[in-house]
Structures are given as C-alpha cells and as structure tokens.
Amino acid sequence: LGAVLSGAAASRDESRAVRCANAVCTADGVLAGLTELLRGAAKGDREGALPAAAAVALLTRVPAVAARVVSTEGTVAALVDALRAGDGDGDDLYDRSGGDRHDRSGGDDAESHALLAHAASAVGNIAAHPASAGLIAPAPGLVPGLARLLAGARPEVREMAAGAARNLALTAAGRKALRQTDGFVGKILVSLGSTSAGERHAAVGCLVNLSDDPSSLGSLAEAPGLL
Numbered sequence: 533l534g535a536v537l538s539g540a541a542a543s544r545d546e547s548r549a550v551r552c553a554n555a556v557c558t559a560d561g562v563l564a565g566l567t568e569l570l571r572g573a574a575k576g577d578r579e580g581a582l583p584a585a586a587a588v589a590l591l592t593r594v595p596a597v598a599a600r601v602v603s604t605e606g607t608v609a610a611l612v613d614a615l616r617a618g619d620g621d622g623d624d625l626y627d628r629s630g631g632d633r634h635d636r637s638g639g640d641d642a643e644s645h646a647l648l649a650h651a652a653s654a655v656g657n658i659a660a661h662p663a664s665a666g667l668i669a670p671a672p673g674l675v676p677g678l679a680r681l682l683a684g685a686r687p688e689v690r691e692m693a694a695g696a697a698r699n700l701a702l703t704a705a706g707r708k709a710l711r712q713t714d715g716f717v718g719k720i721l722v723s724l725g726s727t728s729a730g731e732r733h734a735a736v737g738c739l740v741n742l743s744d745d746p747s748s749l750g751s752l753a754e755a756p757g758l759l
Contacts, residue, residue, distance in 0.1 A: 553594040563604040570610035573617040573651075578643045585614050585650035592657035598664040601654075608671045614651035615677030617644055648681055649692045656696035659706060669705040675713040682719040687728035694723050694734035701741035710742065711751045717742070 556562055569577075569584035588611070592598040601607050655674065659665045668674065678700075681693035697720060700706030710716050723735035742748040 550594050550596075553591050553597045557591055557597045557600050563601065563607060567604060567607045567610045570607070570614050570651075573610075573647060574613040578617060578647050581614055581617065582643055582647045582650070585611075585647050585654060589650045589653040589657060592654050592661075592664075595661040595663060598658045598661045602658055602664045602667040608668055608674075611651055611654055612671055612673045612677055614647055615655070615681065616673070617647050617651070645686045645689055648684070648689045649686075652678065652681055652689065652692035652696050656692065656699045659696060659699035659702065662703070665700070665703045666705045669700055669703060669709045675700070675709045675716060679713060679716050679719050682723060687726065687731060690723060690726065691728050691730040691734060694720065694731050694738060698734045698737035698741060701738050704745065704747075707742055707745050707748050710738075711748055717751055 566584045566588055569580045570588070571581075572578075573581035573585075588601060588607075592601055655668065655678070658668045675697075678693045678696055681689050682697075684690055684693075697710060697716075701710055717739075720735050720738050723731050724739075726732050726735070742751070
C-alpha cells in the first residue's frame with residue numbers, strides 16, 4: 533500500500549496520484565484496516581499505527597478521499613488516539629519547564645514523533661477540504677491533542693500541529709473548536725517565536741484565519757502576548 537501511494541506521489545503526476553488514492557480507499561477493507569491499526573496507538577502499538585498514519589496522511593491530500601476517511605466509522609476517533617501517542621511517557625517526549633522546550637527523547641522515540649507528525653498532517657489535510665473540514669473539527673479531543681503537540685520538543689511535530697490548526701481555522705466549526713479550547717491561542721502565540729520557519733508561518737496563518745471571524749476577536753484580544 534505504501535509503495536503504491538509513495539510511487540504515485542513521487543511521480544508528480546497529480547491525476548495518477550488521485551486515481552491511486554481513490555482506488556486504494558475504495559478497496560474493500562482498506563480504510564477499516566487502517567482505522568484498526570491507528571487504534572493501536574492508544575495501546576502502545578506504534579509499529580502498526582505509524583505506517584497507517586502515514587498512509588492516511590497521504591490519502592487525505594485528495595478531497596474525495598478525505599471525505600471518505602471522515603465518514604468511515606471510527607477513523608477520526610482513531611486519529612485522535614494517534615495524536616495522543618506517548619501520553620503516558622511524561623517527560624520522555626518533551627519538557628516545558630520554564631517555558632522552554634527541551635527534547636529529552638532518544639532514538640527509541642523516533643517512531644512516536646513520526647506517528648504524531650503523520651497524524652497531525654492527516655488532520656490538517658482533512659481540515660483543508662471544505663467537504664470534510666466541518667466533520668472533523670468537533671471531534672472530541674482533537675484540538676486538545678493538537679495543543680499538546682504544540683507544546684512538544686520536536687519542531688517537525690509542532691509544525692504539523694500548527695498547520696492543522698491553521699487549516700481548521702478556515703471554517704466556522706474549526707474556529708469555534710479552537711476558541712473553546714483553553715489556552716490554545718496562547719500556544720499558537722508561542723509558535724510565533726519558534727526556530728522553525730514552517731511552524732512560524734503556520735502559526736501566523738492560524739491567527740490570520742481566526743481574525744477573519746468576528747466571533748474570534750474576543751479570544752484573540754484576551755490572549756496575553758498577542759501584540
């Protein structure tokens with residue numbers, strides 16, 4: 533599955549990539565199987581969840597596929613589970629002491645960080661498509677999961693989380709979910725000072741999208757450090 537999708541993406545032939553993605557997601561049992569593998573993240577099975585998250589992130593670049601993913605029972609909840617991979621690891625994954633982010637992980641946690649990045653990427657892809665964005669935004673635990681990633685030590689994970697937030701903020705449902713999550717705007721503000729250009733740009737995009745909605749202006753005005 534990965535070879536087919538990666539080959540399609542690497543060919544730079546967009547129509548071929550779309551055909552492959554549609555063929556894969558409509559094959560009997562594929563999305564259900566990926567969902568089951570993603571659920572393994574909550575049980576510590578990162579070895580199975582990682583390739584599943586990578587496949588979903590690649591598939592959801594296609595709008596029609598993203599819509600199928602969110603309409604498949606349990607897939608969004610499984611993605612939220614993947615965003616929480618490593619919750620029981622404490623400071624092994626990140627440390628925010630003193631407001632700074634210091635990576636304390638070793639090579640053994642590379643799988644965890646890759647899983648988190650792919651899961652956040654999938655959320656961002658789904659949120660980028662109008663047909664699927666409104667369905668994923670209200671998912672329980674989704675935005676808190678992204679907030680947790682924004683507090684992490686790995687810039688590649690934070691960049692994907694900030695990008696997902698930026699795309700969620702494109703829709704009214706997404707903006708509402710972001711506003712209603714305590715401290716989320718503050719974490720986006722912290723990302724403005726990141727050493728990662730991608731994270732900074734995504735954070736700016738998120739704030740711009742939020743500010744386009746009058747309903748969000750109060751939350752932005754109350755956020756300490758905005759100006």
